[in-house]
Amino acid sequence: MDDGLTAELHQTRPLWQRLMTEAITRPADLLAALDLDPALPALDAERLRDFPIRVPRGFVARMRPGDPEDPLFLQVWPSVREADVVPGFTTDAVGDLDKLKGGGLIHKYAGRALAITTGACAINCRYCFRRHFPYGDALASRGHWRATLAQLDADHSIEEVILSGGDPLTLIDDKLAELVTELDARPWIRRLRLHTRVPVVLPERVDAGLLRWLQATRLQKVVVLHINHANEIDDAVAAASARLRAAGATVLNQAVLLRGINDSADAQARLSERCFAAGVLPYYLFVLDRVAGAAHFDVSESQAQALMQALAARLPGYLVPRLVREIAGQPSKTSLPW
């Protein structure tokens, strides 16, 4: 191919970046896209400014038009109930602020550390426990990852680096490839993990540019997706998952138990089955972190336990996720007995 043309192609923005900028960011636009009542009450504009609505159009296309109870719609719709003040629901629900070192690395658990790579996400999930996170102070991707790498060099017990955020796959490939090359050069690091919802809400992100650096690393790769409902998985998501696996990644799912969205054994069974059909194994089912503004999504622990018993009675063991809660100060996620 002619060199000029190659250079030109290289400079074209990847499709996924354009799709990110075309995401719906106004409540009225979401209601219009779904043929919903334009008068559906929404959180006031001032509160919405702190945590705006954001949802890629491809994800909206998986919602049922005309249904204000659609399980995907409810995950992104800014309900007036976010303004409720509920005792026990705070702005640092999982105690991460205490653990954050310079360089955006959170080292809470043995052998693995989590890097806050960016504050950006492709979608804003209304129950998110990071919605109040002061990202400005603590991004690992700053300055060519220098502070993060310095921390890894100072502690060789960290054998697994988890890229989280925000969502690490909102970063451009050059930036991610730069980090992975640095990790590759550190022989005590064995595994690279991505915590990401992007392949679900924007499967176009799993493109040649991403697969290039993912395939090239010597590290073992784990991609932990975040899917809460079977309807989130369409053919494009299944194909994105297949590309990740073909690049050598183990693909897992973590979900959050959400009232009115996936809080039945039926919904969870369908989620596990659909995940497995797409080559994704269930990993964790989190009970909600008690974050301010999300109390209306909360499911009681006793209800969660009853749900798990019903789920385990109808699925093979490998399709039953572990029910966990994140408790500040604990050496791992805490399994809830059922």
Ligand SMILES: *Cc1c(COP(=O)(O)O)cnc(C)c1O
């Ligand atoms: C959840 C989490 C992990 C990963 O825990 P696993 O049980 O290995 O999935 C690692 N570090 C931090 C800070 C976490 O919050």
Ligand code: SF4
């Ligand atoms: S994609 Fe993840 S980090 Fe981003 S808003 Fe949703 S739950 Fe939170």
